[in-house]
Amino acid sequence: MSTQKPSYVLVTGATGFIGAHVVDNLLARGFSVRGSTRSKAKGDQMKAARPEYASKLDFVVVEDFTKIGVFDSVMDGIDAVIHVASPFFYDTTNNEQELVLPAINGVKSILSASAKQGTQIKRVVITSSFAAVVDVNTTPPKGFTYTAADWNPLTYETSIDPKSDAVVAYRGSKKFAELAAWEFVKDQKTAFDLVTLCPPMVFGPVVHPVPTAEQLNESNAVLWSVAAGVDPLPGARVPAWIDARDLAEAHVQALLIPEAGGKRFIPASPEPFSYELAADIIRGEFDWGKETVTSNYKMGEKSTVSYGVDGETVARELGVKYRPFKETVVDLVGQIKTLV
Numbered sequence: 001m002s003t004q005k006p007s008y009v010l011v012t013g014a015t016g017f018i019g020a021h022v023v024d025n026l027l028a029r030g031f032s033v034r035g036s037t038r039s040k041a042k043g044d045q046m047k048a049a050r051p052e053y054a055s056k057l058d059f060v061v062v063e064d065f066t067k068i069g070v071f072d073s074v075m076d077g078i079d080a081v082i083h084v085a086s087p088f089f090y091d092t093t094n095n096e097q098e099l100v101l102p103a104i105n106g107v108k109s110i111l112s113a114s115a116k117q118g119t120q121i122k123r124v125v126i127t128s129s130f131a132a133v134v135d136v137n138t139t140p141p142k143g144f145t146y147t148a149a150d151w152n153p154l155t156y157e158t159s160i161d162p163k164s165d166a167v168v169a170y171r172g173s174k175k176f177a178e179l180a181a182w183e184f185v186k187d188q189k190t191a192f193d194l195v196t197l198c199p200p201m202v203f204g205p206v207v208h209p210v211p212t213a214e215q216l217n218e219s220n221a222v223l224w225s226v227a228a229g230v231d232p233l234p235g236a237r238v239p240a241w242i243d244a245r246d247l248a249e250a251h252v253q254a255l256l257i258p259e260a261g262g263k264r265f266i267p268a269s270p271e272p273f274s275y276e277l278a279a280d281i282i283r284g285e286f287d288w289g290k291e292t293v294t295s296n297y298k299m300g301e302k303s304t305v306s307y308g309v310d311g312e313t314v315a316r317e318l319g320v321k322y323r324p325f326k327e328t329v330v331d332l333v334g335q336i337k338t339l340v
């Protein structure tokens, strides 16, 4: 990557939870941003909510991002890409068609469009996931810390097996999409370099259009379920987390820091995530929470899961400062309470 800063960044998944935070981080730093979305209405809403950036923000509608060629016509003037979009939901009927293939083909589609721009695109940052890192089926030895060198051992066959549940398929979707990205860059010897980010559970206030609490994105819905007293709580996925605003900062730093090129990172707070910690904060900070927060949050805990996650490398190499869990919980829960 050249040391020249990009000026006009394409963000896919810009009307989703994490993508919208990435858009805001870029705008606040003075970059022009083109968001891609499947919904013109959501793009219009995001733009209307940011009148101060009217001349710096535009949206393009890409209805099916899995078809090679769909991004070709939206690259005009773009000199960097942050690819956030990927299916993230567990309410599936066909895991391969709804999760695994769209994730892989979305990556191929954006990378192929980027490669066609010759030297115009300097770097592509992709949102992978800690789901592509963690091996949920083995108990790591005491004191084990996951790093960006780790990959989940899932096979493609298991990921798409109709007997596998959607959580397993999602883990496969992120692993095989990320692998496809690294392979593409290597095989095609692209003019741009690649950075991938593998965050664990992402929580925080929403800055994309969310009309009701029922329409919250998957990870925030997990945290909100503690406040809402859902019983039993969803099976906790992993005991690590990051605030969406810190993750957005990691994406933009990953785009700008020359030395980040060619690397894989895990942005993750040093604080653990557990339902118990979230419940204590909600009860302590919100009077109404004393009534609603479920008292059997341990139902959803995987109490045997205990390992470290190396978020320190991101703090050091990308200069990200992680905010406290309490701030994240209070900001999200306070916001969503106004929607119910």
Ligand SMILES: NC(=O)c1ccc[n+]([C@@H]2O[C@H](COP(=O)([O-])OP(=O)(O)OC[C@H]3O[C@@H](n4cnc5c(N)ncnc54)[C@H](OP(=O)(O)O)[C@@H]3O)[C@@H](O)[C@H]2O)c1
Residues within 6 Å of the ligand: 012, 013, 014, 015, 016, 017, 018, 019, 036, 037, 038, 039, 042, 062, 063, 064, 065, 066, 084, 085, 086, 087, 088, 102, 127, 128, 129, 130, 131, 174, 198, 199, 200, 201, 202, 203, 217, 218, 219, 220
């Ligand atoms: N939230 C977490 O805890 C977490 C953790 C690790 C990694 N991630 C990754 O972060 C990224 C964003 O997730 P999120 O939490 O922000 O979820 P989200 O709010 O559901 O956002 C997903 C985004 O992907 C887009 N998308 C999904 N399927 C698509 C398709 N077939 N064609 C085009 N666009 C599609 C959606 O577009 P529309 O806006 O047009 O619907 C949406 O903007 C994903 O890559 C996810 O795997 C999330």
